[in-house]
Amino acid sequence: MATEEISRTKTNSFLGTLREKLALKPMWEKLTWTWKPETKREAGDAIVRNFILHWFPAKVSLESLSWGYSFWLGTISAVLFLILTITGGILMFLYVPSVERAYLSVKDLEFSTSYGWFLRGLHRISAHLMVAVVFLHMVRVFLTGAFKNGRKAVGQNRPLNWIVGVALLLITLLLSFTGYLLPWDQLAYWAITVGTNIASSAPVFGDPTRFILLGGTTIEQATLIRFYVLHCFLLPLATFGLVSYHMWRVRKDGGLACTEKRYEEAKKQEQPAIASKTYSLLGITGGSAVDVQNVMIDDEKDKVPSSPYLTVRLAVVTLATLLVSILLTLLVRAPLEEAANPAVTPNPAKAPWYFLWLQELVTITTFTVGGITINGALIGGIILPGVLVAAAVLWPYFDKSPVSSIGRWFPKERKWQNRVFVIIVAAILILTFIGTYMRGPFWEIYMPWQEWEQAPRRF
């Protein structure tokens, strides 16, 4: 009956057809923009033809999409970087990188610029979150052994991508560190003082490094403009380039490491070649099996079109990241202390929180033996973190765990190295916690519930 009616209207005018089509659509679809690919080909095209989406494959395995394997930490980092780029771009119109005006322009942001407090708060929270999430991303990759090459695929080089990742973590820290100075308040000034003083304790290169970073021997206008240019131009540019390369490498390395086990499973199911039969081709090749492709896997099995499965998850992750950042922005007020004053050292003077484990290490490794004080800045501030970064870079090349341990959480084969890694991470987290919440005036230990001595005021 209904089909009869439709066929009848088909003969009517174009407008009539349109009216009919609209009437057939449910109200919900009329009000919303929806699109569903009709065929697999259309779904693939939707990815490949889209400028932004084309870095994803047309089809993606279900395990790479799972929440529990990757926690989407890399994606969250990228989304945070996007939020930071957008808010930072707007903030650049409002902030003046001069010693005389920087602090005042931040005060203006807080009090008189429309949504200034929101932009600054969101930028700050996203920056802190990015440091945390990039670090967690690294922890995830290590614990799942995702820096290891699996099957011998052309151009697979996961260790290289891991090193790119380590570089990105360091750049993230630098981005945050350079941004820390810009408000030009006491918090900024002294955090950078502590941070750069640790850097200067390196032998031979220490002082020149500090001199180049500060553009002199004291934190002044030259430092501010250097940090500003690094923060707003050079480091974001480097991040953008490296993130793009990082993403491209993930594709070149055959996707997320968790897909490796598909090849392992396929290998097990592979029928062994018949030993009695020889495949030598006029004696040119040897062996008893065709070695063109040693593992045959069904590429279509367990794979879904990226559109909409991946794109929807991507949208969910993006919105969730934005949601959490905004929520935190509303809950935590961005601090702005007194204007920077080189003559007054706050007590205690702390580095940015993500360097507080280093400041703690410096404290721990500073000790007095028979009247001689050994400054821990070299051991705790330079050698130890230097060794950690070097170890991180080299680790994939010394990791001899079997291929079967790649892309899984808590594999038995990697038990010991994961334990060592977790202990290091826990130590860093504990030291960071102590430095952030338990160090009070004169760098004394205060329990979180203990009150600090009342800070003096003018009136």
Place this chain on the structure above:
Amino acid sequence: MFSKDAIKLYVMGISLLALTAFVFFRENTTDWRDYQAEFRDLVTEKFGAERAEQIPSGVQQIWVKDLDRVDRCVTCHQAMEWKGLETAPNPYRTHPKGILEKHPLTAYGCTSCHGGQGFSTTLPDAHGNVEHWEEPVLGQEVSEAYLIKNSKALMEMNCNSCHRYDRQTTGMDYINTAKNLVEEKDCRACHTINGRGGIIGPDLTYEGDKPTEQFDYGRLTGRHAVFAWQVAHFQNPKMVSPDSIMPNFGLSSQDAQALALLVMSWKKEPIPASYISGVQLRDVPTPEEIAREKEMLEGDGAFFVQNKCFVCHSVSSLGVNSAAKIGPDLSDAVVDVQNRFGRTLDDFLMDPTGTMSVVLATQIPLTTEQRQQAIALLKVAYQRKLEQQIKNTSPSPTPAGK
């Protein structure tokens, strides 16, 4: 999987929309908007809707470039220069008029006298009794905390930023008392103040800049504040710093408060010289210059000095010396004019040509009597010159003019 994700997407989307709405709400429901609305109601009630419509809305500010201050106090305190709201409740009250005549809002702003955080547009931050802001509004709240009888007294500390070199200033009773005490007790016997004084005690010229952290509050009961420390120290120096050799002057608490305000006002602030009371912004002539001008004014050539002829011309024989010497020496004008213009001096001065016609028409309008006086004097000058020449050519080699 897809439909579950779609639901998550919708939940996220709707939550974000709600959060965006909240951010919009928070941005647009600030307290200052309420104050502005209330002020508009008050004006409508008192002066009619037409006046109310003229009230500006949005964040208002006074930008004093010279003092590097931005004061947004007027966002809520909108009636500062209104007439007829002298008794209205704050923040809608008119500012007392007298003080504003010499200290206009546009040149001084608000915080340079009252204290407070001028940038801020929220009440607690603006009134400055918050963390990380050391200049609270110096009014009732702080006065009550320190039991100061006159709630306006604290503000005198800020007045003294510009008035620090005044011996006494009208209306600054506390600071005036303190300045008297500085002389009376001879603080300069031990302390240097403004570059003058002894070296037994510390230099107090910039005592007000001393950071809060540099005081020892260990023996202080009550609030850990510089003002509290200063007051306690003035009342009993040894109590707050046992090693001090400063004598106890037995000051009353009010005197101690006044002195605390005075020393805390001594700050190295970048204030333009034009704001500082007592500073003369002009070229002051040297004593020699003053003496020379006085001599010229008392000599025979006084006429040429009084009438500014000496700006261009010397009349050396009458003791008038021009600094610029743009025109010829008038000592021999009697012959010189004849040589230059082919006219007599009398004739020329009555009806000059060239530069002199312009000068006498526009710069130095001389009456006919004055011109005759000038002619007579110039004749005397020529006579003098001849006499001096004869003296100089005589055998005894005495220098000219002696």
